[in-house]
Amino acid sequence: MRGRGVSSGRVAAEAVLLAAPVREPDESTVVAPGDREAEASAIEWAAVAVADQLRARTRAATGEARAILDASRLLASDPELVAEAADLVRSRGRTAARAIWETSAAHEKGLAALGGRMAERAADIRDVRDRMIAEILEVEMPGVPEREEPFALVASDLAPADTAALEGGNCVALVTEQGGPTSHTAIIARSLGIPAVVGVIGATGIPRGAVVLVDGDRGTVEIDPSSSRVTEAKAASLVVPFDGEGVLADGRRIPLLANVGGAAEAVVAAASKAQGVGLFRTEFCFLDRADAPTIEEQVDAYRGVLAAFPGQRVVVRTLDAGSDKPLPFANSDAEDNPALGVRGLRIARRAPKLLDDQLRALALAAGAESALVEVMAPMVATVDEARDFAERAREAGLETVGVMIETPSAALLASEMLEVVDFVSIGTNDLAQYALAADRLLGELGDLNDPWQPAVLRLIGQTGAAGRRWGLPVGVCGEAAADPALAAVLVGLGVTSLSMTPRALGRVAAALAGVTGEQCDAAAQAVLRAATAVDARAAAAAVLNGE
Known part of the structure; x- marks a missing residue:
């Protein structure tokens, strides 16, 4: 089965399905007028009780899990949701449980219409809905099972409280039918370091108790794999200690950096001895905001990451909003093809102040910390764009400036790009998406979104050759950097550093x-020289294994 790998790693374990959510309350029951006020009060009491439950879980959680649970707590306390549900009871005689169900459905529909990151918040609405209904009906809330043996959790989707409850348990992998790269499932899985694949059509049909091999790098789920495949997965799931040095057998050094989305992830990366940060995804600091952050707010967020890497390289990507990560203050219009639309650096066409404020904030944060800050722009397609970005970044006080190689155009123009910037970094996820014209969020096209595809490797090779020509750094910060089998190939193609999950x-x-x-x-x-992805893998293995 194929989906979208959102947290790397490979593990085999018994599949355990998440318990079904609460059933839809009966819509035919009408509360008598004299009882409606008491019924409406039940909604208010349920909201308080659920908020208290989530507050207790928040105190026990850490890092990303804590932030996500706190967001759900605020949702449970949302006066608008409570007021709308209570009004349904008073005006139409709905039961408290049914009123919560209908009001939540309306809110969920509104989020779904926004698409992208906001659509993924629908799971938050359903979670709070089920908790409030369970409280009203005095029934047990379904959730993550407690097991003594390691297991792979399979679900249609996971609520914030479910994903946060995984910390410290025996869940070793996640498989869901819904979700995306910025969903809570993805964020928590990455923070816990467990493989996760989302968008797997038919996942809930996996037989209970079946052994599944979850590959978070390739976005695949194998049911009842062979014993040899299970043995391979067990070997791959072991966390190999890192001593803080990336070096070839002949002594050549290849810096191994980390991808982070905020201060909490930066702390984890530093503890893992990453040699710096190769990709700081700044948009992850502001995904839940409706308005643009102030310069002061940005400085605080950026300093949290920079402080974890004193004296080390930190490559900061400017706001990569749009496509699968729309932000209300950056992406105001619906687009027919958002992956080909106004995203990344292109947002500056509409809102130049947004980019200038971010560059200023980065310069201030860099001045306040000792990290070696470099900045790069995403979604660059022309040399003119690269030159304009470099000029603006340097005017803001940032000396080392680069661009992302995510479009075939940028790869083909890599040499010309390096005439106006100081480095380039290859985002293999998007580069594969655009080179193969295959939406990287569409599970059934997972075989096309593969960095081993020859077209992608040749574009990387052309970029690496440009770096060698100019003697400038070429990094890889896409998922391909975390593939041990591909790492040596990337180095041979001219890549000088690799950035990955810690x-x-x-x-x-x-x-x-x-x-x-x-x-x-x-x-x-x-x-x-390979013609297919299978051939490319085999060719690399033959050389590296001395076959």
């Missing part, structure tokens, strides 16, 4: 330590 650092370091630069170069030449 959990993958040890595995990638171990893979690089076993090969020389000469082997990396030979593997790169082999994959550039």
